[in-house]
Amino acid sequence: MTSSEHPGNAAAPTRLLLIDGHAMAFRAFFALPADGFTDGRGQSTNAVYGFARMLFNVVASEQPTHVAVAFDMAGGTFRDRIYDQYKAGREETPQQFIGQIALIQKTLDALGVSWLEVPDYEADDIIASLATRMRSRGQEALIVSSDRDALQLVGPGVTLLQPVKGVTELRRMDPAAVQEKYQVDPEHYPDLAALVGESADNLSGVPGVGPKTAAKWLGKYGSLEGLLEHAEEITGKAGQSLRDHVEDVRRNRVMNAAVTDLELPDDDIVFTLGRGDRAAVNEVFDDLAFGPTIRRDLPAVFLPEGAADEEPGAADVEMPELVRPRGAEIATALSGPFSGGAALAIDGSWELGLGEATRLALATATDLAVLDLTDLDGDAEQALANWLSDRSIPKTAHDTKYAVHELSPRGLQVDGWRTDLGLAEFLCRPDQRPTDLAGLVMRHLQEELETTASGSQQTLDLDGGGSAAADEALARAAHAVHRLEPLLRADLEEHEAQALHDDLELPLAQVLGQMEAVGIQAEDSVLAELDAEHERQQTQVAESAFSHIGGDRINLGSPKQLQEVLYERLEMPKGRRTKTGYSTNAETLTDLFEKTQHPFLADLLAHRDVTKMRQIIETLRRFIAEDSRIHTTFHQNIAATGRLSSNNPNLQNIPMRTEEGRRIRGAFVVSEGYEQLLTADYSQIEMRIMAHLSGDEGLIEAFRSGEDLHNFVASRVFDVEPDQVDGAMRSKTKAVSYGLAYGLSAFGLSRQLRISQAEATALRDGYFERFGGVRDFLRESVEQARKVGYTQTILGRRRYLPDLTSDNRQRRENAERVALNSPIQGSAADIIKLAMLRVDADLRAAGVASRVLLQVHDELVLEVAPGELEQVRDLVVTGMGDAYEISVPLSVGVGVGRTWLEAAH
DNA sequence: TTGTGTACCCA
DNA sequence: GCTGGGTACACAAG
Incomplete structure (x- = not known):
């Protein structure tokens, strides 16, 4: 079979795109500001614009051969006659929305897209009828609708694209996705909806019954009918509630059934x-005052064949024929077409767990194959393993770490990675949110959208059903990766980031993958014990708090209720303002306590602390896996400075500053077969980088002298002997030092130190007087960034800051602070990344079993095997200390212990 | 349900 | 209102 579908080609399989016009227009209206889009004559056009964008995106990425848009008609439908309260209680149509439906229809006319409305019926019924017709013919339908009633239409060949955010981000709902999200098959979704109710349609369901209960019942009795027949058997409150509302449920089920037999025009001609x-x-578009961007994004398929050629760059790229080799054919394919390298895409998703991917797609310029990983015979498996591990065969993926996670548990090791599109994109545009494959395609293949990956979320969220459609989507993804690779390579070159990609980020991705897979052991019993302690405290302190405000049991976690108590009932002086009222944060509460000595405040603060601790503990416990370990995910393309981030859970923000919080670290323990946890951290790495980059002699001397940094700096700033520096002097200069790297302002400094702004200014000026090199460096680096448009780290990692030349003072000053901070924070990130590569390589070369578990910005956590402590400690200290040479020494501290707490130093 | 704002944990 | 992150909760939207 072939997957090169040429729209307009009569021989191509038919794929009908069905759009709920009203629903999507309404969504577009709320997604975009009505005041920001007008035609210059007072008519808002935001809904039209958003709708057009959505249409273009979907047509480009889904490649339908036919399109129809369905609209509701004014004047009500048959449903209103069945239930006079149908859709009652909806707010009036916003003034600025009026008229935009007509404009959308005008736009559709110009695009040659058919739109339909049928008196007495809703758009949903039109869509249902057309989708049913397609399905009965064995053809495909794609529905774009925000109405959940459309879920019932999903089935073989019928997929629903639900808007997730705005109108351009769509979630792909096929039968498996519906089942997973709602725990019922699409066919029975209306049964579930009838039980739960639909507030948008003013259809109330069974009180006390949510989707979970409804799905459980339907699972047990098969269908709504089955359930109602056995309504008497259902116990408990919910059962009684169901029996009390049977009539509502029956009514809902009648109302939410789609009409599937409307007489409608025949698609082949009209759509x-x-x-x-x-x-x-x-x-x-002239009339609507639309700009050039959306015109350029108009997919050529809307225009007659040939017309597209007049447009620049409208290349027509054919996808190679898709094959699905099996058994011996796999060996042949891998030693043949793919022996020179390939782009790779893999199914699966984060929720599924690692190693559960079932198919792998490979693409070259001329060949395209999908392999079923669950159906490999011995020879095929060996051939695939050899191919993947052959480092002379270059491979490209959108997210190599993810691919490794899926393949490695199946015993398939990968070597020979050439490009990671996600990392390349990030290095070129670090301030962009991480781009999924569809997003990359949109950016890079604007005019050649025939080859897009469809509906991929961040991790190629393709359906794993193994259907032909899933294979095709996966194949398209691989093909897109292949097409994108040279474009991203060119991008890397343009941004001078090849070395960063090839020698730093890409190798690091493999190290991070191992760290994630290993995880760190967490002792649930320790956390449970801590939690129980905190629970007692929490109750006690809450009771005490309530007693101080007359026994009113307010929600202590609600800023709104707190404001009412503090500022109205107790009439305390109002402090800092927030967007929504007056602040109740810890700083404000502490101030208030000093002023009023009100015991409620002390209890409230204590309650906050203990609640926070319980939250953290509870989150960690939730993430302990079957192997008693926590496997965080490290991201390389989130923090614009180049730092890593960690989530699910975040292990880079485990409490440290307070004794109580630190106890949580005691739950992270060394695992069996290992002897200790070892932590190694850089001391004051950011200030050392500051010294290096600025070349300030005083600061360099401070580090070379080996004296305590803040003591040394304070003695200079306050002009006293080092042994005369008191605590206040030290903490003040320390705050300035750290503030420098953050784009210090007198205001920020004054708040941090709780001193006047005048005093803060004097402090900063005094600091700069003694460390003029730092002042000059900071000033010059902002000017340089303004000139070239970006900042740079020691390894040449760039961050583009267009706002440095903004007319808006707020934006400009913010960009200036970012410009001050990025080279420093980013260079520190570069250095520890180098260190991680080196430490990992050295551990391997030494043939030891010890391994790196975590990175916390300036710290590494390792697990040390018996008898390896001395060797590993030396190796780590050297690896980190010599990772990159700067003009001051990089000092590394080490701690060892059975737990992360004990390993602190 | 979903997004937004607030608060607070880390380096 | 001094940088970079992540998570949880309350609350108000749709």
């Missing part, structure tokens, strides 16, 4: 794409 008229489109 074909390619009947648009560019001149007409331009005229309509």
Whole structure:
């Protein structure tokens, strides 16, 4: 079979895109500001614009051959006659929305897209009828609708694209996805909806019954009918509630059943794409005052064949024929077409767990194959293992760490990675949110969208059903990766980031993958014990708090209720303002306590602390896996400075500052077969980088002298002997030192130190007087960044800051602070990344069993095997200390212990 | 349900 | 209102 589908080609399989016009227009209206989009004559056009964007995106990425848009008609439907309260209670149509439906229809006319409305019926019924027709013919339908009633239509060949955010981000709902999300098959979704109710339609369900209960019942009795027949058997409150509301449920089920037999025009003639008229489109867009971007993004398929050629860059790229080799064919394919390298895409998703991917797609310029990982015979498996581990065969993926996670548990090791598209994109545009494959395609293959990956979320969230459609989507993803690779390589070159990609980030991704897979052992019993302690405290302190405000049991976690108590009932002086009222944060509460001595405040603060601790403990416990370990995920493409981030759970923010919080670290323990946890951290790495980059002699001397940094700096700033420096002097200069790297302001400093702004200014000026090199460096580096448009780290990692030349003072000053901080924070990130590569390589070379578990920005946590402590300690200290040479020594501290707490130093 | 704001944990 | 992150909760939207 072939997967190169040419829209407009009569021989191509038919794929009908069905759009709920009203629902999507309404969503677009709320997604975009009505005041920001007008035609210049007072008519808002935001819904039209958003709708057009959505349409273009979907057509580009889903490649339908036919399109139809369904609208609701004014004047009500048959449903209103069944239930007079149907859709009652909806707010009036916003003034600025009025008229935009007509404009959308005008736009559709120019695009040659058919739109339909049927008196007495809803758009949903039109869509249901057309989708049913397609399904009965064995053809495909794609539905774009925010109405959940459309879920019942999902089935073989019928997929629902639900808007997740705005109108451009769509979630792909196929039968498996519906089942997973709602725990019922699509066919029975209306049963579930009838039980739960639908507030948007003013259909109330069974009180006390949510989707979970409803799904449980339906699972047990098969269907709503089955359930109602056995309604008497259901025990408990929910059962009684069901019996009390049977009539509502029956009514809901009648109302939410889609009509599937409307008489509608035949698609082949009426819904074909390619009947648009560019001149007409331009005229309509002129009228709407749309800019050039959206015109450029108009997919060529809307226009008659040939018309596209007049547009620049409208290349027509054919996808190679898709094959699904099995058994011996796999060995042949891998030693043949793919022996020179390939792009790779893999199914699966984060929720599924690692190693549960079932298919692997490979693409070259001329070949495309999907392999079933669950159906490999011995020879095929060996051939695949050899191919993947052959480092002379270059491989590309959108997310190599993820691919490794899926393949490695199946015993498939990968070597020979050449490009990681996600990392490459990040190095070129670090301030962009991480781009999924579809996003990359949109950015890089604008005019060649025939080859997009469809519906991929961040981790290629393709359905794992093994259907032909899933294979095709996966194949398209691999093909897109292949097409994108040279574009991203060119991008890397343009941003001078090849070395960062090839020698730093890409190798690091493999190290991080291992760290994630290993995880760190966490002792649930320790956490449970801590939690129980905190629970007692929490209750006690809450009771005490309530007693001080007259016994009113307010929600202590609600800022709104706290404001009412503190500022209205108790009439305490109002402090800092927030967007929504007056602040109740710890700083404000502490101030208030000093002023009023009100015991409620002390209890409240204590309650906050203990509640926070319980939250952290509870989150960690939730993430302990079957192997008693916590496997965080490290991200390389989130923090714009180049730092890593960690989530699910975040192990980079485990409490440290207070004794009580630190106890949580006692739950992270060394695992069996290992002897100790070892922590190694850089001391004051950011200030050392500051010394290096600024070349300030005083600061360099401070580090070379080996004296305590803040003591040394304070003695200079306050002009006293080092042994005369008191605690206040030290903490003040320490705050300035740290503030420097953050883009110090007198205001920020004054708040941090709780001193006047005048005093803060004097302090900063005094500091700069003694460390003029630092002042000059900071000033010059901002100017340099303004000139070239970006900042740079010691390894040449760039961060583009267009706001440095903004007319908006707020934006500009913010960009200036970022410009001060990024080279410093980013260089520190570069250095520890180098250290991680080196430590990992050295551990391997030494043939030891010890391993790196975590990175916390300036710290590494390792697990040390018996008898390896001395060797590993030396190796780590050297690896970190010599990771990169700067003009002052990089000092590394080490601690060892059975737990993370004991390993602190 | 979903996004937003607030608060607070880390380096 | 001094940098970079992540998570949880309350609350208000749709």
